[in-house]
Amino acid sequence: MPHHDLVIIGSGSGNSLLIPELDGLDVAIVEGGTFGGTCLNVGCIPTKMFVLPADRVLEAHEAHRLGVTFAEPTVDWPGIRDRIFGRIDPISAAGEAYRRGQEHTTLYRSHATFTGERRLVLDTGEEVTADRLVVAAGSHPLGLEVDGLRAPDPEHGIHTSDTVMRLDALPPRMAVIGGGFVACEMAHVFAALGVAVTQVQRGEALLRHHEVEVSQRYTEIARHRYDLRLSTTTTSAERTGDVWRIGLTGPGGASHVEAEVVLLAVGRAPNTDRLEPAAAGLAVHDDGRLVVDAELRATAPRVWALGDVSSAHQLKHVANHEARIVAHNLAVDLGRIDSPPRTTDARPVPHAVFGHPQVAAFGPTAAELSAAGTPFVTATQSVGDVAYGWALEDTTGLLPVHADPTGRILAAHAIGPHASTVIQPLVQAASFGQRAIDVARGQYWIHPALAEVVENALLGLPLPDPA
Numbered sequence: 001m002p003h004h005d006l007v008i009i010g011s012g013s014g015n016s017l018l019i020p021e022l023d024g025l026d027v028a029i030v031e032g033g034t035f036g037g038t039c040l041n042v043g044c045i046p047t048k049m050f051v052l053p054a055d056r057v058l059e060a061h062e063a064h065r066l067g068v069t070f071a072e073p074t075v076d077w078p079g080i081r082d083r084i085f086g087r088i089d090p091i092s093a094a095g096e097a098y099r100r101g102q103e104h105t106t107l108y109r110s111h112a113t114f115t116g117e118r119r120l121v122l123d124t125g126e127e128v129t130a131d132r133l134v135v136a137a138g139s140h141p142l143g144l145e146v147d148g149l150r151a152p153d154p155e156h157g158i159h160t161s162d163t164v165m166r167l168d169a170l171p172p173r174m175a176v177i178g179g180g181f182v183a184c185e186m187a188h189v190f191a192a193l194g195v196a197v198t199q200v201q202r203g204e205a206l207l208r209h210h211e212v213e214v215s216q217r218y219t220e221i222a223r224h225r226y227d228l229r230l231s232t233t234t235t236s237a238e239r240t241g242d243v244w245r246i247g248l249t250g251p252g253g254a255s256h257v258e259a260e261v262v263l264l265a266v267g268r269a270p271n272t273d274r275l276e277p278a279a280a281g282l283a284v285h286d287d288g289r290l291v292v293d294a295e296l297r298a299t300a301p302r303v304w305a306l307g308d309v310s311s312a313h314q315l316k317h318v319a320n321h322e323a324r325i326v327a328h329n330l331a332v333d334l335g336r337i338d339s340p341p342r343t344t345d346a347r348p349v350p351h352a353v354f355g356h357p358q359v360a361a362f363g364p365t366a367a368e369l370s371a372a373g374t375p376f377v378t379a380t381q382s383v384g385d386v387a388y389g390w391a392l393e394d395t396t397g398l399l400p401v402h403a404d405p406t407g408r409i410l411a412a413h414a415i416g417p418h419a420s421t422v423i424q425p426l427v428q429a430a431s432f433g434q435r436a437i438d439v440a441r442g443q444y445w446i447h448p449a450l451a452e453v454v455e456n457a458l459l460g461l462p463l464p465d466p467a
C-alpha cells in the first residue's frame with residue numbers, strides 16, 4: 001500500500017501548496033477530474049474570457065449613444081471557444097506534465113474516497129495512506145428537484161457551467177435556471193452572442209444577496225436584454241426531439257419555456273458527498289462543508305482543508321489565500337519553518353459578477369447592518385455624475401458605500417463599468433482600517449478617471465468634519 005508524507009486531494013488550489021519549504025517530501029496529488037480544477041478549466045478564467053467578446057458585442061450595439069455606429073457584429077462561436085480553450089487546455093496539460101515529472105511527486109488520476117484516518121481508496125481499488133493530508137476537493141454544480149433536471153445530461157442538452165462553454169454550436173434558445181452570479185454571467189454571454197435566452201429565477205430579483213438598489217438595477221437592465229422570469233419556479237422538464245419544454249409556475253400562473261439547451265445554475269455544493277468524510281473522522285457542516293478551525297485544520301489529526309470544500313466563500317481568491325495559510329502551517333507542523341501557524345482573519349472578502357454591467361461588493365448590505373443593529377452612515381454615488389461617467393454616457397453605475405460613524409469603511413456595493421476594478425481601493429481601505437476622509441483627501445485622484453466615483457462616494461458620507 002503506497003504511503004506518502006503528504007497527500008493532497010484536488011489539483012485546483014491544492015496544486016499551489018507545494019512551496020519550497022516542503023521540498024523533498026514524498027507528496028501525492030489525487031485528482032479525479034481535469035487537472036488544475038474549477039477556476040482554470042470551467043470557472044473564473046474561461047467565463048471571463050467569454051464575457052469579453054460578449055461585452056464587445058454589447059458595446060458595439062451601444063456605441064451609437066457616443067455618436068459611433070458599427071455594423072451588426074458577427075459572432076464566430078467555434079473561433080471564440082477554440083481560442084479560449086486553446087489557451088486553457090495546454091495550461092492544464094502542462095501543469096499535469098510538470099507534476100508527473102517531479103521526482104518526489106506522485107499523481108494519482110483517480111477519484112478518492114476515505115476509508116479511515118488519512119487513508120483513501122482510489123477508483124482502481126488501490127489504497128493510499130499519508131502522514132499529513134490536505135482536502136482541497138472543491139465543489140460541484142447542483143441539479144434541481146425536478147425530473148429531467150436532477151443532474152446534467154449534456155448529450156441531451158442539460159448543461160451546467162462545466163460543459164456549456166464547450167457547446168459545438170450556439171443553440172437558437174437557452175433556458176438559464178438560476179439568478180446568482182454563474183447564471184447572470186452565462187445569461188449575459190449567451191444573450192450577447194445571439195442566443196434567445198430565458199432566465200428563470202425563483203426569487204423576486206437577480207443577484208438577491210447584493211445591496212437592494214444594485215440587485216434591482218441589475219434586474220431591470222437584464223429584463224430589457226432578454227426574457228426574464230422572476231418569482232418563477234421550475235416544475236417540469238420534457239424533451240421532444242431536440243427541444244426541452246420547461247414547465248414554470250410564476251406570478252401569472254403556469255407557463256413554459258422551450259429551449260434546445262438548458263443551463264442549470266442553481267448553486268454549488270462542496271465535494272464531500274462522494275468523499276466519505278466520516279470514515280476519516282472529518283466533521284461536516286449542515287451544508288456539507290468540512291469543519292475547519294482558524295488554522296484550517298479539519299477535525300482529524302494532521303488533516304487540513306481549504307477552498308470550496310470547506311470555505312463559506314466559493315471564491316478563487318479565498319481558496320488561494322487559504323492555500324497559502326495551509327502551506328505555511330504544513331511547513332510549521334513539519335518543523336521546517338520556525339514561526340507560529342497562520343490563521344484566517346476577518347478581512348473583508350470582495351467578489352465580482354462579470355455580467356453586463358459588472359457588479360462587485362464586499363461587506364454587509366444596508367439591510368444586514370440594520371438587522372444587526374450596527375450603526376452606520378451611507379452614501380451612494382452615481383457613475384453618471386462623475387466626469388468619466390459623462391464620457392461613457394453611463395446610465396448603469398452606482399456605488400453605495402457604508403461606513404461606521406467614525407468613518408471606517410464597512411462595505412461597498414458597486415454596479416457599473418469596471419465595477420470589479422473600481423471597488424478595489426475601497427477593499428484596500430477597509431482591509432487596512434483606513435478612514436473615509438483619509439482615503440478621499442489623503443491622496444490625489446486622477447482626474448477625470450472612473451475612480452473619482454470612489455472619491456465622491458467617500459466625500460458624500462455624512463460624517464462630521466475631521467478635527
Ligand SMILES: Cc1cc2nc3c(=O)[nH]c(=O)nc-3n(C[C@H](O)[C@H](O)[C@H](O)COP(=O)(O)OP(=O)(O)OC[C@H]3O[C@@H](n4cnc5c(N)ncnc54)[C@H](O)[C@@H]3O)c2cc1C
Pocket residue numbers: 009010011012013014030031032033034035036037038039040042043044045047110111112113136137138139161182271274275306307308309313314315316317318319352
Ligand atoms: C462558472 C464559474 C465561474 C466562477 N467565477 C469565479 C470568479 O470570477 N471569481 C472567483 O473568485 N471565483 C469564481 N468561481 C469559483 C472558483 O472557481 C472556485 O471558488 C475555486 O475554483 C475553488 O477552488 P478549489 O481549489 O477549492 O476547488 P477546485 O478548483 O474545484 O479543485 C478541486 C479539485 O478536486 C478534484 N476532486 C474533488 N473531489 C475529489 C476526490 N474525491 N478525489 C479526487 N479528486 C477530487 C476535482 O476534480 C477538482 O479538480 C467560479 C466558479 C464557477 C463554476
